Amino acid sequence: MSVFIIRRLMQAMLVVLVMSFLVFAGVYVVGDPTQILVADDADQAERARVIAELGLDQPFHMQYLQFLGGALSGNLGESFRFNEPALQLILERLPATLELAFVALAIAVFFGIPLGTWAGLRPESPVAKTIMTGSILGFSLPTFWVGIMMILLFAVILGWLPSTGRSDEITYVLGFPTTLFSLDGWAHILLPAVNLALFKLSLVIRLSRAGAREVVHQDYIKFARAKGLSESRVILVHVMKNILIPVVTVLGLEFGGLVAFSVVTETVFAWPGIGKLLIESISFLDRPVIVAYLMIIVLIFVFLNLVVDIAYSILDPRVRLQDMKS
Amino acid sequence: MVSDTEPTLEVRNLRTHFFTKAGVVKAVDDVSFAVRPGKVMGLVGESGSGKTVTGFSILGLVDAPGRVVGGEIRYKGENIATATDDRMRRLRGREIAMIFQDPMMTLNPVLRVDTQMVEAIRAHHSVSHKEAWQQSRDALGRVGIPSPEERLRAYPHQFSGGMRQRVAIAIAMLNRPDLIVADEPTTALDVTIQGQILYEVQKLCEETGTALIWITHDLSVVAGLADEICVMYAGRVVEHGTVDEVLDQPAHPYTRGLIGSVPSRNRRGQPLTQIPGMTPSLLNLEPGCPFKTRCPDADAVCEAEPAITHPAAGRDVRCHHPVTAGAPLEVTA
Amino acid sequence: MTALQDDPTLPNRAPAAAASADSGVETPFRRFVSDYRESSVAVVGTVAVALIALIALLGPLIAPTDPYDLATVSIMDSRLAPGEAMMDGRAAWLGTDGLGRDMLSAMIYGLRISLGVGIGSGAIAMLIGCSLGLAAAYYGGRVDTLIMRVVDIQLSFPAILVALILLAVLGKGIDKIIVALVAVQWAYYARTIRGSALVERRKEYVEAAASLGLGDRRVLFRHLLPNCLAPIIVVGTVQTAHAISLEATLSFLGLGLPQTEPSLGLLISNGFEYIMSGSYWISTFPGIALLVTIVSINLVGDRLRDVLNPRLQR
Numbered sequence: 001m002s003v004f005i006i007r008r009l010m011q012a013m014l015v016v017l018v019m020s021f022l023v024f025a026g027v028y029v030v031g032d033p034t035q036i037l038v039a040d041d042a043d044q045a046e047r048a049r050v051i052a053e054l055g056l057d058q059p060f061h062m063q064y065l066q067f068l069g070g071a072l073s074g075n076l077g078e079s080f081r082f083n084e085p086a087l088q089l090i091l092e093r094l095p096a097t098l099e100l101a102f103v104a105l106a107i108a109v110f111f112g113i114p115l116g117t118w119a120g121l122r123p124e125s126p127v128a129k130t131i132m133t134g135s136i137l138g139f140s141l142p143t144f145w146v147g148i149m150m151i152l153l154f155a156v157i158l159g160w161l162p163s164t165g166r167s168d169e170i171t172y173v174l175g176f177p178t179t180l181f182s183l184d185g186w187a188h189i190l191l192p193a194v195n196l197a198l199f200k201l202s203l204v205i206r207l208s209r210a211g212a213r214e215v216v217h218q219d220y221i222k223f224a225r226a227k228g229l230s231e232s233r234v235i236l237v238h239v240m241k242n243i244l245i246p247v248v249t250v251l252g253l254e255f256g257g258l259v260a261f262s263v264v265t266e267t268v269f270a271w272p273g274i275g276k277l278l279i280e281s282i283s284f285l286d287r288p289v290i291v292a293y294l295m296i297i298v299l300i301f302v303f304l305n306l307v308v309d310i311a312y313s314i315l316d317p318r319v320r321l322q323d324m325k326s
Numbered sequence: 327m328v329s330d331t332e333p334t335l336e337v338r339n340l341r342t343h344f345f346t347k348a349g350v351v352k353a354v355d356d357v358s359f360a361v362r363p364g365k366v367m368g369l370v371g372e373s374g375s376g377k378t379v380t381g382f383s384i385l386g387l388v389d390a391p392g393r394v395v396g397g398e399i400r401y402k403g404e405n406i407a408t409a410t411d412d413r414m415r416r417l418r419g420r421e422i423a424m425i426f427q428d429p430m431m432t433l434n435p436v437l438r439v440d441t442q443m444v445e446a447i448r449a450h451h452s453v454s455h456k457e458a459w460q461q462s463r464d465a466l467g468r469v470g471i472p473s474p475e476e477r478l479r480a481y482p483h484q485f486s487g488g489m490r491q492r493v494a495i496a497i498a499m500l501n502r503p504d505l506i507v508a509d510e511p512t513t514a515l516d517v518t519i520q521g522q523i524l525y526e527v528q529k530l531c532e533e534t535g536t537a538l539i540w541i542t543h544d545l546s547v548v549a550g551l552a553d554e555i556c557v558m559y560a561g562r563v564v565e566h567g568t569v570d571e572v573l574d575q576p577a578h579p580y581t582r583g584l585i586g587s588v589p590s591r592n593r594r595g596q597p598l599t600q601i602p603g604m605t606p607s608l609l610n611l612e613p614g615c616p617f618k619t620r621c622p623d624a625d626a627v628c629e630a631e632p633a634i635t636h637p638a639a640g641r642d643v644r645c646h647h648p649v650t651a652g653a654p655l656e657v658t659a
Numbered sequence: 660m661t662a663l664q665d666d667p668t669l670p671n672r673a674p675a676a677a678a679s680a681d682s683g684v685e686t687p688f689r690r691f692v693s694d695y696r697e698s699s700v701a702v703v704g705t706v707a708v709a710l711i712a713l714i715a716l717l718g719p720l721i722a723p724t725d726p727y728d729l730a731t732v733s734i735m736d737s738r739l740a741p742g743e744a745m746m747d748g749r750a751a752w753l754g755t756d757g758l759g760r761d762m763l764s765a766m767i768y769g770l771r772i773s774l775g776v777g778i779g780s781g782a783i784a785m786l787i788g789c790s791l792g793l794a795a796a797y798y799g800g801r802v803d804t805l806i807m808r809v810v811d812i813q814l815s816f817p818a819i820l821v822a823l824i825l826l827a828v829l830g831k832g833i834d835k836i837i838v839a840l841v842a843v844q845w846a847y848y849a850r851t852i853r854g855s856a857l858v859e860r861r862k863e864y865v866e867a868a869a870s871l872g873l874g875d876r877r878v879l880f881r882h883l884l885p886n887c888l889a890p891i892i893v894v895g896t897v898q899t900a901h902a903i904s905l906e907a908t909l910s911f912l913g914l915g916l917p918q919t920e921p922s923l924g925l926l927i928s929n930g931f932e933y934i935m936s937g938s939y940w941i942s943t944f945p946g947i948a949l950l951v952t953i954v955s956i957n958l959v960g961d962r963l964r965d966v967l968n969p970r971l972q973r
Contacts, residue, residue: 026824136961140953142904144911145927145946152934152943163935217389219431226385226426227446227497228419231411237445241436253815260817264908268931279912282827290827297820 008309012302019298020071024064027291067291076295077288081281086292090274094296095177096166097273100265101258103180103189104196109251112204117243119205120212121235131205138202143261147195147268154191161187164270192269196262200254207250211243218242245312252308256301332402333360334505334537335384335422340397340407342376342383351609353379353392355561358642359554361505361537366528368548368569369541370584371558374608377541378427380558381507383407384539385424386414401505420450423498425508429491429515433482439466439493440478446500465496469526488519495523499530506531509541524551545584549573557581560616561608567641577637577648579621615646623647694966704958711952714767715774722764727919754940756929765926766945772922773949776833777903780840784902785895787841788848793883795849796856807853810846818843822905826914836915840902851894855887889967896960900953907949923949 051057055066070077076087119128155163166189169182179185215221216239224238263275270276274293281289342354354376361367369377382388384399386406399407406417418424426432434442443462444455453461459478466474469492482490491511498506508527512520528551531538542548548555548569555572557565557580565578576582615621618628627646634642696702714721753762795806813821822839829835860883868878907924909915911931916922921929923945930941 026828136957137954140900140904140950140957142907142924142946142949142953144908144924145942145949148927148931148934148942149946152939156935156939219426219428220434222382222387222389223424223426223432223494224434224442225387226418226424228415228417228449229445230415230449233445233449238434238437242434245436257817260820263819263823264912267912278823279914282823283913285827290824294824301815 004313005306005310008306012306015302016298019302020068020295021064023291023294023298024067025060027287027294071295076292079281079286079289081284081286081289086286086288089277089289090292090296093272093274093277096271097259097262097266097275099178099180100189100192100196100262100271100273101255103193104200104258104262105251105255107193107197108200108204109247112201113208113240113243113247116205116208117212117235117239120209121216121239123209123213128209132209135202135205138198138205141198143195143199144264144268146198147192147265150191150195151268161191163191166272192265192271195268196258196265199261200251200258203254204247204251207247208243211246212239215239215242249308249312252304252311253301256297256304259300260297331362333362333400334402335539336360336398336400337380337384338398338400340380340383340399341395342379342388342392343395344392346391346609349609351392352561352611353608354383355608356397357556357558357561357563358397359556359563359566361539361554363504363537364532364535365554366531366538366540366552368552368555369539369558370543370545370548370555372543375558376561376608377558378509381424381509381539381541384505384507385418385422386411387418387424416450419446419503420501421503422505422507423501423503425491425494425498425506425511427510427513429487429494429511432494433485433490435482438479438481439485443478443493443497443500446497450501461500462496465500466493468499468530469493469496470522471496488515488523491515491519491523492526495527495530499534499536502534503536505537505539507539507541510543512547513542513544520547545573557584560611562616562644563642564617564644565642567638571638571641575649577641577643578617578645579623579647579649580617582649583620615644617645691966695962698962698965701958701962704955704962707951707955708959711770711955712774715771718767718771722767724761724764726760726765726768753944754938756926756941762926762940762944765921766923766948769921769923769926769945770948770952772833772916772920773903773906773924773952776837776840776906776916776922777899780837780902780906781844781895781899783837784841784844784898785848785891788845789852789884789891791845792849792852793856793880793887796853796860797878797883803853806849810849813843813846814850818901818905819908822909823912823914826909831914831917833916833920836906836909839909840906843905844898844902847894847898848891851890852887855890856883859883859886893960893964893967896956896963900956900960903949903956904953923952 048057055063058066067077074087075085076090078084079086079089082089115131119131122128151163154161167179167182167185167187169184170177170179171181172178173181179189221234221238224234229238259274262271262273263278265271266273266275267279274296277289278293280286281293337360338358340354340357341352344351344353357376357380359367359369369380371377379388379392383394384406386409388394394407397407398405401417401422406414409417433439440459440462443465444458447453447458447461448455451458463474463478466477471477471489471492477485477489482493485493491514495511498508506527511527512523515523524547527538530536540548540552552569555565555567555569556563557572557578559580565572565576565581567577572581573585576585613631614629615624615632618624621628625647630646632644632646634644635648637643637648719725753766755761756765791806795803821843825839825842826835829838906915906922907927910922910924911928913928916925918925926945927942927949930938930943930945933941
């Protein structure tokens with residue numbers, strides 16, 4: 001098991017290195033930040049001073065090596081716009097995004113797996129067909145428009161929930177700031193979390209349904225019934241554990257997608273997370289923040305891949321064996 | 327071979343039909359037989375003859391769109407064809423157990439063997455986990471699995487096919503059922519393993535007085551194992567009798583064909599070595615004897631459904647032209 | 660067991676026989692159409708797609724006003740509720756937006772842009788993706804490894820992220836957004852066609868064609884490509900819907916199209932600022948148009964997948 005984890009870790013570090021190069025090279029060619037950062041009436045000397053200060057006069061490979069050196073010591077550069085370390089800007093806003101993505105994932109799982117399994121166990125029932133139609137809709141609905149409509153309905157027309165923003169009532173749990181321990185926090189997070197969850201919910205429903213349909217006809221399910229197990233044990237243990245394997249894999253990978261897609265939801269609901277920061281940084285050509293954001297996202301993705309691999313090997317004993325052999 | 331003990335299971339005129347979009351498939355159509363304690367009933371037929379569906383009907387495990395539409399399944403006198411789901415659940419695994427055909431598919435791949443054994447005990451008896459675990463360990467030992475303590479903690483994929491079938495048999499025997507339905511449990515295994523498993527099952531049933539229904543397409547297997555044989559064809563029992571009677575003096579042309587189609591006796595393309603007409607063809611079954619299109623003795627009479635006749639006490643044949651006792655067994659061309 | 664396969668009484672032959680009985684002469688296309696029509700939802704979706712395409716094509720001819728014509732658009736008409744009369748006396752059936760543009764007209768023009776961008780980027784992505792995917796499958800070896808590694812890396816990141824970064828690099832404009840959409844889509848085509856081309860390649864007719872001395876290009880495009888069409892069509896519909904949705908999202912984020920050429924997404928975005936004051940129609944109606952478009956295309960795609968998928972065919 002530890003060999004397995006170490007090898008996965010090495011692979012992960014290589015991926016991070018390659019991605020850091022791609023990200024830096026990609027963003028390096030982004031526009032010309034001096035146009036925004038240097039006042040229009042500044043003279044040539046002033047312009048040169050700013051460029052030198054930002055390190056923009058260096059050739060590409062020098063800039064990359066400097067970036068890499070800084071990155072290893074936790075320094076991803078300073079924001080052109082805020083004159084603050086880019087990493088700090090990201091880390092300040094990351095908890096809000098993670099909180100949102102986590103609640104969205106929880107919604108997708110807690111509703112998606114039962115609904116999908118139900119639809120898979122009774123594929124011909126009207127309930128199952130309704131669930132599946134709903135999931136097609138969930139795939140088709142543009143997230144931002146649904147967000148706007150949710151604000152219109154629940155905030156403007158009904159007035160039940162606040163339209164935008166995050167609650168100020170922050171509790172620290174193990175050093176992680178969260179608003180989930182106050183009613184106001186839930187009132188604020190409910191709409192954006194549901195909004196962000198919709199797409200993944202449809203995905204989870206489809207995956208669980210497909211899994212249930214396949215598993216339920218397997219001999220080992222019939223054998224479980226032949227042992228006289230209660231229907232609930234057959235479904236909850238024998239069927240569910242087999243469904244969970246693909247769902248966990250996909251979901252782990254999709255959590256990164258949730259974090260990335262929160263760009264849209266955060267913009268609609270003015271949620272103060274990293275997605276909103278990214279959009280602002282792009283319009284200001286704030287290169288260090290964009291790079292820092294991408295590096296954080298890459299790290300999250302790589303980390304999740306790692307976690308998924310390990311979780312998978314725990315859930316499915318056959319994987320572990322294969323890996324030992326290879 | 328008539329016994330005076332009460333039969334453990336008596337199936338009377340069982341009909342199990344599948345209601346598909348294309349029409350009704352009469353997978354089991356008027357099947358009757360009985361098994362007594364400690365005895366082995368061999369249910370012989372080709373794929374699609376309805377023998378597996380018969381087995382599932384007994385356990386109440388027929389999947390939609392199929393269901394039992396007629397007849398009785400009397401388990402110790404109680405008609406379980408009409409029993410509630412809860413009653414059936416209590417019977418399954420505790421009094422009536424089943425062993426499946428493909429050992430690679432019968433154990434859940436993501437659950438450890440001990441989980442799958444302990445739950446089978448605890449579904450029926452309120453014993454502690456520890457006690458159930460010890461019972462499971464002993465059961466594995468009984469079916470000849472070495473170092474059962476260690477093997478219990480393994481996953482199914484760490485077992486060979488033969489070992490998995492032993493585990494399945496151990497699970498079936500766990501609660502000391504009075505009836506076991508074994509659906510071709512040795513077909514997927516190597517010949518040497520087959521022999522071992524047959525021996526184990528036979529021994530276990532003799533020791534515990536368990537009645538056994540052994541479903542197979544392989545006459546040579548039941549020859550050494552069964553007390554009685556039911557030959558099934560197209561969802562019906564076409565011949566029934568003791569194993570000696572049926573094998574030595576087959577009365578139905580189909581049975582004769584089956585015996586004649588044992589490979590060593592049949593090198594020159596006997597028609598019955600080809601096996602057309604599986605369950606699905608039951609969909610468009612013409613009236614009359616279902617075997618008439620392939621029967622060497624078929625004539626105009628066979629356009630009518632044959633009734634069951636009794637050439638001797640305890641023997642049933644469903645044929646217009648049964649071969650009378652004493653006639654030599656000829657390989658029909 | 661081989662005798663079984665020749666048995667005409669086997670059930671899996673029966674539905675095929677029944678299908679051919681009621682359609683007379685059985686051609687692959689007829690069979691496709693009759694299979695396809697079995698789902699009434701899909702038929703509705705198809706009709707909707709046809710209608711939407713027609714509206715987009717005829718756009719300027721059927722729109723009540725020209726929302727780009729500054730001479731006829733008056734700021735005095737801004738944010739009229741649906742049904743209210745505009746300055747020139749005509750009723751704005753779906754209201755007007757913040758600039759006084761008739762929503763119905765703006766939506767018809769917006770639909771043209773949304774569809775144009777979606778289909779245009781899809782077509783280019785299909786061309787690039789299919790060429791690279793075919794090349795990977797046909798040449799194998801290093802070419803294959805290189806192309807597919809790029810595909811794998813790209814597909815491991817969410818499309819929206821890739822598009823965001825590209826647009827951050829490229830800036831605004833209809834050409835830029837098409838480039839971004841092509842960039843996020845091509846990999847799906849490449850992966851799909853490589854998969855089916857690899858299956859086809861092993862078949863004898865490709866070897867036969869090559870042994871006849873036909874050139875690489877001819878074998879690729881005249882022999883391999885037509886046999887990989889079915890999965891490409893399916894991916895094409897799904898990706899087009901995806902592209903339309905993504906374009907709307909990017910426009911909403913302010914990274915897509917310029918204000919002078921508002922797509923449906925930009926119309927929704929423009930209405931967002933008026934949501935709080937109750938001018939619901941500016942965001943709602945273009946959204947519904949967008950939704951209907953995407954759902955219809957997805958319904959068609961879903962049905963195509965069911966009908967064209969050889970694994971599901973009876």
